[in-house]
Amino acid sequence: MKNESVTFIMAGRRQRNRRWILVTSFLAVLSCILCFAMLLLGNTIYPVKDIIRALSGEQIQGVSFAVNTIRLPRMLAGIFAGFAFGLAGDIFQTMLRNPLANPNVLGITTGSSAAAVFCIVILQSSGTVISFASVIAGLATVILIYILSRGKSFSIGRLILIGIAVQAMLNAVISYLLLVSAEQNIPAALRWLSGSLNGSQMHELPPLIISVFIFAPIVVVLGKHLSILELGEQSATSLGVSTDKTRMMLILSSVCMISLATSTTGPIAFVSFLSGPIAKRLVGVGFSNLFPAGLVGVNLVLAADLIGQFAFVVRYPVGIITGIIGAPYLIYLLIRMNRKGEL
Structure with a gap:
C-alpha cells in the first residue's frame, strides 16, 4: 500500500514536471516567433536573408539602419522589460x-514614473540619470508604503489600500510636473507615460539588461522559498526559512528590475498584473511559475506592440493595448474577490 502511494505521488510529480517543461518551451518558442516578427515587420518587409546579414554586421543600404537601429533595440526593450514586469509582478502577488498586490496597483511603478518624469521635464536628463532616479524612487516608494502600512500586525489588505493611496498621490505629482513643465517637453513625457517601445535606443538598454541578468537568477533561486512564504509567516519560519531576509532579497531584486524597466519603456500597463495569473493557469500547481511568468510578460509586451503597430489604421503604444487587455480582467477579479468576501 505504501509503495503504491509513493508510486502515485511520483507519477503525479512527473506529470506536473512534463507540463511545466511543455508550457515553458511553448512560451519560449512563441517569444522567438514574436521576436522574428518584430525584426521582419515594419514600413518595409525585408527578405529574411538580408535581416540575418544585417544582424551579423554586414552593411546593407536601408536594411542595416532599419534592423540594427530601430527594430533590434525595440525588440530587446520588449524582451527584457516584459520579463522584468512579469517576474516582479508574480513575486509580489505570490x-x-x-x-491585487502587484507593482502597478501598489504604486511602485508610479513612483519610478514620477522620478523619470521629473528628470525628463524638469532636469531634461536622459539615460543613466533616469535609470538611477527610477530605482531610488521605486525603493523609496516601497519603504514608504511599508512604513505607512505597519500597525499592530502586518495586513496585506492595509498594504494594498495604502499602496493605492500612494499611487494616487504620485499620479497627482506627475500631473503637476506636466503642468509646470516647458511645453516642448510634454509630448515626450506623455509618450513615455503611456508605456511605449518607440524610440528605444541600444545605448539606453544596458542598465535594464544587466539588472535582469543579475537579479532574475537570484529571484529564481529564491523561488523555492517563495512558495513556502505562501503558507504564512509562522509556517515558513518553522520550516527553516529566514522570512525577513528572503522577503527583503525578493523585494529589492523585483524593485530594481521593474524600476529600470519603467525607466526604459515607461509603465506598460497590466503586464505585471496579468503575467502571474496566466502563467499559473498554464503551468498548474506543484512547480514555481516565476520563469513562465517572465516569459508570459515577454509575449504580452511583444504581441501587444505588434498589434499596436499593425492591427489598426493609427499606431498605438504598447501600453494602450495592454491596458485594453488588462482592464476587463481587473474588473472581473474585483467582482470575484468581492463575492468571496476578500475585499
Missing part, C-alpha cells in the same frame, strides 16, 4: 498572497 509573496503577499493577493492577485
Whole structure:
C-alpha cells in the first residue's frame, strides 16, 4: 500500500514536471516567433536573408539602419522589460498572497514614473540619470508604503489600500510636473507615460539588461522559498526559512528590475498584473511559475506592440493595448474577490 502511494505521488510529480517543461518551451518558442516578427515587420518587409546579414554586421543600404537601429533595440526593450514586469509582478502577488498586490496597483511603478518624469521635464536628463532616479524612487516608494502600512500586525489588505493611496498621490505629482513643465517637453513625457517601445535606443538598454541578468537568477533561486512564504509567516519560519531576509532579497531584486524597466519603456500597463495569473493557469500547481511568468510578460509586451503597430489604421503604444487587455480582467477579479468576501 505504501509503495503504491509513493508510486502515485511520483507519477503525479512527473506529470506536473512534463507540463511545466511543455508550457515553458511553448512560451519560449512563441517569444522567438514574436521576436522574428518584430525584426521582419515594419514600413518595409525585408527578405529574411538580408535581416540575418544585417544582424551579423554586414552593411546593407536601408536594411542595416532599419534592423540594427530601430527594430533590434525595440525588440530587446520588449524582451527584457516584459520579463522584468512579469517576474516582479508574480513575486509580489505570490509573496503577499493577493492577485491585487502587484507593482502597478501598489504604486511602485508610479513612483519610478514620477522620478523619470521629473528628470525628463524638469532636469531634461536622459539615460543613466533616469535609470538611477527610477530605482531610488521605486525603493523609496516601497519603504514608504511599508512604513505607512505597519500597525499592530502586518495586513496585506492595509498594504494594498495604502499602496493605492500612494499611487494616487504620485499620479497627482506627475500631473503637476506636466503642468509646470516647458511645453516642448510634454509630448515626450506623455509618450513615455503611456508605456511605449518607440524610440528605444541600444545605448539606453544596458542598465535594464544587466539588472535582469543579475537579479532574475537570484529571484529564481529564491523561488523555492517563495512558495513556502505562501503558507504564512509562522509556517515558513518553522520550516527553516529566514522570512525577513528572503522577503527583503525578493523585494529589492523585483524593485530594481521593474524600476529600470519603467525607466526604459515607461509603465506598460497590466503586464505585471496579468503575467502571474496566466502563467499559473498554464503551468498548474506543484512547480514555481516565476520563469513562465517572465516569459508570459515577454509575449504580452511583444504581441501587444505588434498589434499596436499593425492591427489598426493609427499606431498605438504598447501600453494602450495592454491596458485594453488588462482592464476587463481587473474588473472581473474585483467582482470575484468581492463575492468571496476578500475585499
